[in-house]
Amino acid sequence: MIRQRIAVIGGVAAGPAAAAHAKRIDPDADVILFEKGSHISYGACEMPYYIADQIESADTLVIHDPESFQREKSVAVFAGHDVTDVHPSRNRLVVRELASGRSREERFDKFIFATGASAIRPDIQGSDADNLFTVRCLADAIGIKNYMSSHRVRHAIILGGGYIGLEMAEAMVRRQIRTTVLEPGSGLLNRYVSPALREYVQDVVHKNGVQVRSEKAVRFDVASSGAITSVGTDSGETIGCQLVIAAMGTRPNTELARRAGLRITETGTVEVDPHMRTSAANVWACGDCVEVERIVDGRKISLPLSQTAFRTARVAAENAARRGRGQPAKFPGVCGASAVKVFGLEVARAGLSLDEARAAGFDAFVESVDDWSRVSFYPGAQRLHIELVVDRRNGRLLGGAAVGTEGAALRVNVLVPLIWKGWLVSDIRDLDLIYAPPLAPSLDPLLVAANRAVRGIRSTKQ
Template sequence: MKKVIIVGAVGGGATAAGQLRFYDKEMNITVYDRDSTMSYAACGTPYVIGEVIEDETSILMANPEQFQQKRNIDVRLEHEVMEILRAEKKVRVRNLKTGGEFHDSYDALILSPGGRAIMPEIEGSGQGHVFTLRSYSDMQAIHSYIQKQKPSHGTISGAGFIGLEMAENLKHLGLAVDIVHKSSAILSILDEDLSLLLHAELEKNGIQIHTDTVIENIGQKNVQLSNGKSLDTDFVIMSIGLKPNTLLAEKAGLSIGETGGIQTNEFMQTDDESIYAIGDASENFDFITGDPKRVPLAVPAHRQAFLAAQHITGKPVPKKGLLGTSILKVFELDAAMTGMTETAIKEKGLLAKTVTHTGNSNAGYYPDHEKLTLKVHYNPSTRQILGAQCVGGKGVDKRIDVIATAIHGGLTVDDLQALELCYAPPFSSPKDPVNMIGYKAFD
């Protein structure tokens, strides 16, 4: 009987365990995680804090008892894998409640250790009113602080996905919010002209944004910025990025790639053919360029879990690379993206042209319609679609999903005008914005 050990019981790890059991009813599967909760929807944590999701337990997808009873999978929480003994095919595990240690053997080992929020070394960052949001317990700490202390103002450092979602949710609670961001434009995975639309939406909703600056000092009731300004605030959420948890892999001598993740092949295997790496800590490759890429998002983690499980159970499916398709909501605007941005295209020195269409999400004469802007980058010689972004009031996800599918299927920018997409006045127009991109690029 094959024995598989999984390190990490959130997203990728829990999914890998479930996939393994689905394809092999007899396999011995053990999952270790150092936290006290497993398989929670991390993407829902800002909305629990903002009380849009009223029951915090609703984002808990499973518990060890359910995994044991329904799937015969042994999940051990508050257990940390301290060392991988590759030659012996064993791991050294510490019970964090008792301090005791033991060894466990494996035929295959899946690393899904996730990542941790980056906390800069600045004066005052260790205080109790300074938070990060990376785990279920982080979410509980922020939510509890707001409920008990009744703050009136919060400052967020970093204007990525979590930072912007937290800004909206704190505002939903009635708090005043400042965002501090080191770059000149927020949400750097968007082209700057589209990020400005989100910037304006945040300001329209009363969010104060400070770009080209960072927090240098955190006091009891204020923060000092590198541009000389001081902001009065009750608490701070540091949301400046994620560092993959690769220490276990590094100590085992596994290769770490240029993106900081654990290097993997098309089957999610590391240097050691018995060890796989998935999720936020794994380095994969870009669908467009083939270059190393790491995408710390839920969809790639679940896909990687499937690929690792398929390979372990003898039905290998090679991955084709990552596009980084993603979306977020910022008050009344949605923003979605897939593939390469202008910045990435310039950095790689690729030949590219851009076509942009601004129009309605659906028929303009229908009462319920919103404006959206769709932008697509493509290679003018090969006509290959390199990337796409969309910002608007509705229908943004549909357009980017269509284009992500087109890229994956090898369609050209010219093929977009030929796509027969759904149309009725409440949903689209006879020439959908995706079609319009194809018509405008056609030459």
């Protein structure tokens, strides 16, 4: 049998996962991983804690360097190599070695695009200033720490109040840097949790000294040194600073896919089928550059999370490497679970929010519970705020969220398989969840919320 050659384009999460799995599926294949940067596999979610000095060395975040990955996974790795063109019909790619500037063309039988996404930078003159950073790759995190080590930073401005923005705000406070968050939307974490739960987030952020302003940056004042010295907002304010961090979300990297003639979706991702195959028969894609199906309503969404990257990578790799044997692997979809911990407060969600549920056509309502994480009189018990999003027509659990200093994230984790399986809130009432005074009350807050939701449905039908 002729040995097949599989090119994987991109590193960090999806690329290495795809390369390693492709080699497992076909041990005889030549699997080659190309990555533009010098780091191919590292813990991106841990970067805020490295910036905060909770993790001492950047080397701790590195899961595999090129040499160890090549040695342990039997995958050839070319870091510092930028794939500039892919020609699926000719089974060729063009790659440029950044160190020398030389380009070469190589033949491959299959291609897996794991090109990821890039951090959105503000569309303002001066956004290329020396002290404006994003937090997307390990080089960004190292750059921020190096800058703070060599410059006196007294005030940092964070652009964006999402997960990364809040993690970076806490990192700055931990380093005793005065911090302002500019969030022009409807409050912190406005894309993730309800207005009621946002209030708890806003409160803990304020109590820890972070100023939150509902304003948008519209101007950067840049000194002759090349650094931003102040930020002008849409309210006419000018805020002095020594560091600006843009945490404004991401945009999928699809330039290479466009040049390769692959079909691109209306939202700007690489179009794939449930097998992660693109519009070209010999090209698959995975990770942050693709959309995935949300299991609750069947809608295609962009979900740039590491778990989604790993899962789509396995499907893409298996189908690229299997040589037509057996049935192709199929990506089953996502629930959409995520969480953040900021200043000791856990904020977690899964499935649909109320707005998303109603937009999807559900007759949805929210059942809210304010309860205790443990038995109320046990030392250390904390308040826990839970919301369940429920379809009024049949009682189906559509989503859930929780906020609290303990037990919030893991309780939302309990909801994930229930949302996956289409459980009704009436089913949840029958779960024999753990009761132990140091860990959980006799009637868990999830059961309390489910009971109230069932009563709410009954009252509307009477």
